[in-house]
Amino acid sequence: METLTNEKILVIQTAFLGDAILTLPMIQKLNAINPASVIDVISIPSTSGVFSASPYVNKIYVLDKRGKHRGFKALNRFISELKKNKYSKLFSPHRSFRSAYITLKLRVKDSYGFDNSSFKYAFRYNAEYKISYHEVRRNLSLIGENTDDDNWKILPVVIVPDVSKEKLKIYINNRNLSKGFIAVAPGSVWKTKCYPKEYFIAILKSLASDNYKLILIGGENDKKICNEIADQAGRDVLVTAGEFSIVETIGLLKYAKLLVTNDSAPTHMGMCADIPVLTLYCSTVSRFGFYPYNDKSTFLSYDELDCKPCGIHGYAQCPIGSFDCALKLTPDFVLQKINDMLNTHE
Template sequence: MSDRQIDIKKILIIQTAFLGDVVLTIPLIQEIKIKYPDAVIDFLCIPSTSDLLKNNPGIRELIPYDKRNSGLRGLADIVKKIRKEKYDVVISPHRSFRSAAISYLSGAADTVSFDKSSFSFLYKSIVKYETGIHEIQRNLRLLLPLGIDQQRIIKPELNISVQEKRKIDSIFYEHRIREDEKFLVIAPGTIWFTKRFPEQKFINICNLLTGLETRIFLIGSKDDKKISGFIVNNSRFRNFINLTGTLSVMESAELIRRSKLIITNDSAPMHIANSMKTDVCAIFGATVPEFGFYPYGKNDKIFQTDNLKCRPCSIHGGAKCPVNTFECMMKIDEKEIADFVKMKLS
């Protein structure tokens, strides 16, 4: 880490992307607080991700921005609020034009983002978007203009409240789950269809686990309830506890923390599990780990289909397979995943 010290008192971080992106931005807060313990840090995010940050002791103020529904008036209101704060530095890991515009209009002495960001010329300090490294390491490069040179993967710290822990305690009590019980969590949903392991293949995994003395928790947002319900209703495995759509983000994080293993797509639960030090079974379809969004725990395992000419087809995934085969997911062997689960739960 650099010894360079700059007089910085107020910092704004802009990350208005999805939940997983916010998880991978949290190490910026941690590293800034080490170098500048007295600095004030505010965080601009969308309302649906704010729950993840509400207990973070490094953040003074969470600024929710409903970018999808507030239009130009909402953008103007956010800029007005930010300008009043007179930030010394605005840092934007999010690479959108909207984030660039907010940063440019913020009035901050310095604004920082990547050279690959939309309208990057609007930023005062531009950092090279490095490939071949984890997204956490890439985001931490944005701290170079602040004199912070941290090159390791820093585990995001998620701060779970007493109330959130008690919610999981009550679920354990209801289902008579012992504190030392080994159980599996499955997070079957994701926003992007081509990043989602097919429901029938999740069912096949669960069927292969029939007879295993364990419980399977299903988690996800309200949008994932149909997927989880289909898995429960069509599997021979009967020892499910389906909590999809009933837990907050941080309650889900606490459940993941207590689990032995999570099966997840390339999505937010994977990054939350790494933060909670829970082993990960990650399934990659349209995207590839080389993008930098891979699990980094020493016992984590990735399942994917290699040597497909059509893969990756996009950095985020999409609404449909562009070649109408979905081979990236369909060729993944459910038995290999089930065998890995059995090994981890034995």
């Protein structure tokens, strides 16, 4: 992409947490192209903290699409405020109709979206959405970057505030975790993305028997599943779900030896922390482009199934009732990979 001179840039990303994190490398590259440019972001309430922790974002405009900005009248008021900023460029990794509508109404001179956007004609320029690309690579192609080699593997930068670092240091010291621990993230919005609870319990019991320190991480909505697993896995398993913010959890992961997670946002939080991540694919597959991509990480997936993948996100339950994509990915197989990774990186 050509050098931008004192541009006012708007990035629209109102999707889930993982999508927000994977937008950060694109923003970092935009800043590198010209540090004098101002980059603002439209986010949803749950992801605003991630963009606030980026040193490359000037201002976050929170779009509460299920609350105060619900409906066209409220959305148009939100857009009217944005118009005052007179943006010269707009990039929308998010492909929803709402993002396209915002783009149309703002009438930014140069707007960029993907060719599979819900309304691609809202954008002056359309980039090809290559399903075989990693999401980071796709987003970099949106801003015109050449990604023919591994130069696309830019890790997301999230700055943990000093007050949060001190909070985490106290937590680590009080629980004798300074030599590291294994983090496990068992939750997901999509149930068919979730590795079976009883399998996680078996894995944690095995790791505990080898004297590894163990922490179950997640958000407020993951507290129930984390506590259920901890109760059955052993009294020494810690739970931080709901205790730390997203940015604080990224700070906590910097102390971890390894993160084991579903195909969900913690995979990408692990990339922010630049630690070894093992992602377990149940109903989804790595070729959708959301796998861990630093040199320390990998994934496991049982792919010998005609029904897999059954969807790009997942479902509340297995569409055919078998859930073989998860059940055939046995704890013994996962434990073997965990031990291989620990032996490599310790």
